[in-house]
Amino acid sequence: MSIDTAPSASATALDATSGAATRRDILHRLLMTIGPILAALVIAGCILLAVGVDPLAYYGYVLEKGLFSPLGIQQTLTRMAPLLFLAAGLIVAFRAGMWNLGGDGQFLLGAVTAAASAPVFVEIMPAWLALICSFLIAMVVAMVWSLVPALLRAYQGVNEIITTLMMTFLGTSFANVLVKLAFRDPSTTVPQTRTLPVEDRLPRLFDTTITSGLVLGLATIIIVHLVMTRTAFGLKLRIVGANPRAAVHAGLGVPGLTIAVFAISAGLAGLAGAVDIIGVQGNVRADWNPAYGLAVIPAVFLARMNGFAAIGFVFLLSVLSIGGESAARRLGVPNHFTLVLVSIVLIVLALAEYVDHRFNQSRKA
Amino acid sequence: MSSQSSSSVEKRDIVALEGVTKRFPGIVANDSINLSIRPGEVHVLLGENGAGKSTLIGMLSGLQQPDEGRILVDGRPTPITSPRHALALGIGTVFQHMMLVPTLTVAENLLLGGSWWQRPRTEELEARVAEITSSLGITVKLHAKVSELSLGEQQQVEIVRAMVRNSRLLILDESTSMLTPKGIEELGALMRRLVEKGLAIVFITHKLKEAAAFGDRISVLKLGRKVGEIPPERFRALGEQEIISEIVELMFGKQKDDPEAAERPIRTVQAQAAPLLQVADLAVAATDNAPGLSSISFDIRPGEILGIAGIDGNGQKQLAEALAGQRTATSGSVRLEGAPIEGLSVGERRQRGLRYLTDDRLGEGTVGTFPVSINFFLKQVGAAPFWRGGVEQRAEIDRRAAELVREYDVRTPSLKTPVARLSGGNIQKVLLARELAEGAKVVIFNKPTYGLDLANTLASRQRIRDTAARGLAVLLISTDLEELLSMCDRIAVIANGALVGTVANADDARTKVGRLMIGLAA
Numbered sequence: 001m002s003i004d005t006a007p008s009a010s011a012t013a014l015d016a017t018s019g020a021a022t023r024r025d026i027l028h029r030l031l032m033t034i035g036p037i038l039a040a041l042v043i044a045g046c047i048l049l050a051v052g053v054d055p056l057a058y059y060g061y062v063l064e065k066g067l068f069s070p071l072g073i074q075q076t077l078t079r080m081a082p083l084l085f086l087a088a089g090l091i092v093a094f095r096a097g098m099w100n101l102g103g104d105g106q107f108l109l110g111a112v113t114a115a116a117s118a119p120v121f122v123e124i125m126p127a128w129l130a131l132i133c134s135f136l137i138a139m140v141v142a143m144v145w146s147l148v149p150a151l152l153r154a155y156q157g158v159n160e161i162i163t164t165l166m167m168t169f170l171g172t173s174f175a176n177v178l179v180k181l182a183f184r185d186p187s188t189t190v191p192q193t194r195t196l197p198v199e200d201r202l203p204r205l206f207d208t209t210i211t212s213g214l215v216l217g218l219a220t221i222i223i224v225h226l227v228m229t230r231t232a233f234g235l236k237l238r239i240v241g242a243n244p245r246a247a248v249h250a251g252l253g254v255p256g257l258t259i260a261v262f263a264i265s266a267g268l269a270g271l272a273g274a275v276d277i278i279g280v281q282g283n284v285r286a287d288w289n290p291a292y293g294l295a296v297i298p299a300v301f302l303a304r305m306n307g308f309a310a311i312g313f314v315f316l317l318s319v320l321s322i323g324g325e326s327a328a329r330r331l332g333v334p335n336h337f338t339l340v341l342v343s344i345v346l347i348v349l350a351l352a353e354y355v356d357h358r359f360n361q362s363r364k365a
Numbered sequence: 366m367s368s369q370s371s372s373s374v375e376k377r378d379i380v381a382l383e384g385v386t387k388r389f390p391g392i393v394a395n396d397s398i399n400l401s402i403r404p405g406e407v408h409v410l411l412g413e414n415g416a417g418k419s420t421l422i423g424m425l426s427g428l429q430q431p432d433e434g435r436i437l438v439d440g441r442p443t444p445i446t447s448p449r450h451a452l453a454l455g456i457g458t459v460f461q462h463m464m465l466v467p468t469l470t471v472a473e474n475l476l477l478g479g480s481w482w483q484r485p486r487t488e489e490l491e492a493r494v495a496e497i498t499s500s501l502g503i504t505v506k507l508h509a510k511v512s513e514l515s516l517g518e519q520q521q522v523e524i525v526r527a528m529v530r531n532s533r534l535l536i537l538d539e540s541t542s543m544l545t546p547k548g549i550e551e552l553g554a555l556m557r558r559l560v561e562k563g564l565a566i567v568f569i570t571h572k573l574k575e576a577a578a579f580g581d582r583i584s585v586l587k588l589g590r591k592v593g594e595i596p597p598e599r600f601r602a603l604g605e606q607e608i609i610s611e612i613v614e615l616m617f618g619k620q621k622d623d624p625e626a627a628e629r630p631i632r633t634v635q636a637q638a639a640p641l642l643q644v645a646d647l648a649v650a651a652t653d654n655a656p657g658l659s660s661i662s663f664d665i666r667p668g669e670i671l672g673i674a675g676i677d678g679n680g681q682k683q684l685a686e687a688l689a690g691q692r693t694a695t696s697g698s699v700r701l702e703g704a705p706i707e708g709l710s711v712g713e714r715r716q717r718g719l720r721y722l723t724d725d726r727l728g729e730g731t732v733g734t735f736p737v738s739i740n741f742f743l744k745q746v747g748a749a750p751f752w753r754g755g756v757e758q759r760a761e762i763d764r765r766a767a768e769l770v771r772e773y774d775v776r777t778p779s780l781k782t783p784v785a786r787l788s789g790g791n792i793q794k795v796l797l798a799r800e801l802a803e804g805a806k807v808v809i810f811n812k813p814t815y816g817l818d819l820a821n822t823l824a825s826r827q828r829i830r831d832t833a834a835r836g837l838a839v840l841l842i843s844t845d846l847e848e849l850l851s852m853c854d855r856i857a858v859i860a861n862g863a864l865v866g867t868v869a870n871a872d873d874a875r876t877k878v879g880r881l882m883i884g885l886a887a
Contacts, residue, residue: 239743242735249721251690
């Protein structure tokens, strides 16, 4: 994100040294990101060794299944679609300084409404219109679900971390209730919603099994990134996030912006649910909860809320989760080891950040 | 009194400060301060909010380290590295806000901070506390919960805690601010008994009466500098009224060698011109931590500078915020060029030409992590030509920002530098550029030179004079009487959220304003 300076003489003089500094900065940033990830891989490898698993075999299987096998990479890319939407929603919220941790509830409610509405809509209107309608309904339902934390934060200053987490528990349970009671498919014995026929789902890309939801996800996260960095609206949100008192002083309508942030963030989470159902799953089974919302948070943090970096980390997360499932099956490691790996990366990264900060401080002093 | 008969060895300073300077980003909080603290003396530190008292205490209690100068303990230079170290040296601090755990009993609070591997020595403590309290003539309920005690009792517990830890120097930071008049009297008596036992006490306050009543020695701080000291000999020779008037002279008076002192400018304000800003009966409700405003009325004509004088924290900030639209007024009217604006939002008022230059430059004036260029336009986000169709026009922003940087002489490494990295004076220039840019009609300056060095202070004052000379109406809020006297046409004094009087800036303005500020009739 380099800012091109005006062609005036003094401005150029001011910025004469900044080119080299920027390059060093980027290098430093890369080192500070990749170094901890490698360290985390080593630490996780030690844990694997301790439980009697060959870490190289584990990582090998992860890469083989998640990245190098044709079927695996297609699954990985398909998995990215909902994750990208969720990441986009988190970027908006986190940049505005609002910690929407209710992604899972919003995701599931979006998924359930999409799953319930899409099979009905395709019978009464053209497929493309039906899908758009389902997307919209899923988005609106998720937005409505975020209204309680949004209003509480905007007008009462109630901490949104607690309210969104509480709402996510309610949301997942409510989604379950809807599947079991309201939208249950009468023609099956297991409790699940009606299944959207494969030909009515989002088209696949070319001759692969990759969902076109991936394209939508990529477009969304790039648009969100550009809106946050290049527009007046994005700047207003960033001001609210960086210094709420400055926002008041500058005359921004902070409560209104707060509600808008929650609506956008939750709406994108709802779209994530819809894209997973309409693109891939086709229906929602009772008790289905992939917990993508929480899994994406570390990826967004690692990316420092930058949309392009987030695409990379979401890809990494997908490789880990698809490959990790396979490696876990083959080596008898619990499936959740992926989460252990991600959390070790986060902890090492935080430590690296702290050490770096202390180092900078002592160098200045 | 034992202090009179004590030998010179006893009279040696327990703690002495030599040329201590402490800087914070953009602010010199303490400027080469010398201070000697002696046993058997209540040393009063007097000054307004922001004079640097809290920073000084922070350094004595080990929370902060001086940037320059040194602290001597028992005559030896000793860096006080942590609060624990300060306690070990015998320096105990009772902070402005109570530092007791309300859900624990008094005894448990007193035992906090012991070694974690040892059992709390309750019996030992009880004996020790009994010894201390009986010699001081107070009672402390050891087994009562702290939350059940009054504020005065809690304070006694804190003092006893410092005594249990063998403090030789007790620092009381604004200790009377939350006490009842009776509690204040009791605290005064307690301090007297403590110094009679040979302790040294540093008593921080901004109330003149207390300083005169309880002190042995008074040091007056003003904007980070020590502007005067009344030693014990002089103190005893003077009566209470004489001491107060001497302090007033130190706090508000003109210093002989003050380089900032400038002659009052002779300006011509057209008395018959219609006022640009008219405020009538403005009132704001008080909140938990801020005083309200009541029936504020004044007019400012084009080209006029109206000063608002007063001790800090008497509603100055509330007044500025109410005018700018950041704080809702409960009643009253504000008119800009005759048109009512009291119902408008912050942005709409700015649009009409009302500008507010905040005193909290980093807290609300700027977004510290954002580049200098963006901070110029923080109040214009979305406006053409810097944004078109909601999209940022980076070239346009940088072009104008570079212009403003030149015009206002902002010293910044680049336009992309986060504004928090600049010095206070340069941040202030960014704010000046932002608020004085095209379209300004009425400008509210809140403490515009607070914490700036001399060069930037003078530059800021010149900007304000130029602003008025351009025919704008200026409201200048300041706690620096010198500043107001050198710039204003009229000076209004605010106390407890109300304007207690307005004085034309003539020859006797200094005394009149000074008297109004301490609650006497002009």
